[in-house]
Amino acid sequence: MAGNSQRRGKRSTAKKGAAGGTGGKNRDSLKGRGRTLPADERPWHKGYSGTEKLPMKTAWKQDKERRAAEEEGRPPKIGKPGTKDTTWGRGWGASSGGAAGGRSAGGRGAAGRGATGRGGPRVAPGRRSNPSRDAPELLVGRNPVVEALRAEVPGTALYVAQGIDIDDRITEAVRSAGDRGIAILEVTRAELDRMTGGVLHQGIGLQVPAFAYEPFEDLVAAAAEHPTPLLVALDGVTDPRNLGAVIRSAAAFGAQGVFMPERRAAGITATSWRTSAGAAARVPVSQVTNLTRAIKACQREGWTVVGLDADGDTSLYDLEVAVGPVILVVGSEGRGLSRLVGETCDLTVGIPMASEVESLNASVAAAVALAEVARRRARR
Structure with missing residues (x-):
């Protein structure tokens, strides 16, 4: 046979040509996906207002937000926006003793300067943050807490460390908080240390809304x-x-x-x-x-x-x-x-x-x- 037709491994099929075009790389990904749904039409969004059953993950997140809001004494950030948190300070009017409720002590978030927190009093020792103007705060120390309760600062929760020495100030603070309907939570000293960011607390803390300044x-x-x-x-x-x-x-x-x-x-x-x-x-x-x-x-x-x-x-x-x-x-x-x-x-x-x-x-x-x-x- 002429030529190299007897060569081993010879190609017996035609050489493969160019692949068929797709009209552009990842063309399908460039197709429009329609309008962006508003929040009240997205079942996974916290602002969803429909009656359709929420996905399991979204329902869990909303339940978690409700529990956190109860601990911090604020309206939950779910659904339609609510009113702003009550502020405290001179000229605040009647006291508002809300329950901290929910799980034991320790809200969510990190404490700010001293013992103030963004969204709650809980904090790892030594951590600091810049709290928002309307964030709740934790007043600590026996004299400051008693003075705040005497002045009818609208506290939302009173934290008392387990095993502390009871004196007249602790007794007055607990009695005053109970009379005003403020939740009294007994926590460990280590938990109170975390909530205050290592600030000397003397075994007691009062969670209050942000301070209201005088005009x-x-x-x-x-x-x-x-x-x-x-x-x-x-x-x-x-x-x-x-x-x-x-x-x-x-x-x-x-x-x-x-x-x-x-x-x-x-x-x-x-x-x-x-x-x-x-x-x-x-x-x-x-x-x-x-x-x-x-x-x-x-x-x-x-x-x-x-x-x-x-x-x-x-x-x-x-x-x-x-x-x-x-x-x-x-x-x-x-x-x-x-x-x-x-x-x-x-x-x-x-x-x-x-x-x-x-x-x-x-x-x-x-x-x-x-x-x-x-x-x-x-x-x-």
């Missing part, structure tokens, strides 16, 4: 009715412990209120409440959008604005204006008074010190200045 206009108007008006303004104090200490000093030396900026400053958290030893329930606290503008508005009403500054032009012991309507401005922990606030003050005062100390802590300086103002007013 600034109402704060100034109420203070102006006092025979010797005195307000404290905080210029960028970022440590909640310093804020709580200033509020405590303001209550001790007769100030009628405290106000500070909304941004780049500490707000009332469980840590500041605890540091104030409950004084936040007696002293109105307000937040303003612009501190300089708020101070100028008070100056037009006849207030004298005094700024604390280590290099102040006047000695605190020569503060003759202390007997009139005064706003005492305390600067931040690091930089002191900001430039605009310092320029707005009517005068700046320094605290005489015997030794070569660079400066005092913001809350300590505020306490010293408030004590001097109170002394001058008492002598008058």
Whole structure:
């Protein structure tokens, strides 16, 4: 036979040609899938409003959300949106004692600064987060909890550690919570440690809604009715412990209120409440959008604005204006008074010190200045 027809392994079929075209790679995946269903038409969505039976996984998620909402004392985020959570603070009105209910102690979420949480008080030790404005908080410590209950702060649950030493404050807190219908939950000390993020709690904690600040206009108007008006303004104090200490000093030396900026400053958290030893329930606290503008508005009403500054032009012991309507401005922990606030003050005062100390802590300086103002007013 001619050629190589006797070759072993010769091809006996025609060479394979090109595969038939598909009209483009993954053409089927480019086909339209129709309109996007709204939430109330999706059986798997929490906003589903139909009567069709929910899938098992969706029903489990919604049941889980209901249990979490019961523990945190808030409406469940299922179906149509509900009303916002009740807030607490001065001027909150009647108390609202809701049950924490559900599984034992420990809500969902992570605690924020001190002992405040996003969506609940539970937290791993040492963890911190930035809670939302409407998130519930956990007040801890025997004095702060008792003061909050006396002030009828609308608590939603009282947590008491097992095996703690019972004293008059614990007895009063439990009795007051029971009288108001607040759920009382006994938990282990380890569980309470996790809920508070390692903050010293003394075996007791009260879960409350977020703090409600006093309107600034109402704060100034109420203070102006006092025979010797005195307000404290905080210029960028970022440590909640310093804020709580200033509020405590303001209550001790007769100030009628405290106000500070909304941004780049500490707000009332469980840590500041605890540091104030409950004084936040007696002293109105307000937040303003612009501190300089708020101070100028008070100056037009006849207030004298005094700024604390280590290099102040006047000695605190020569503060003759202390007997009139005064706003005492305390600067931040690091930089002191900001430039605009310092320029707005009517005068700046320094605290005489015997030794070569660079400066005092913001809350300590505020306490010293408030004590001097109170002394001058008492002598008058």
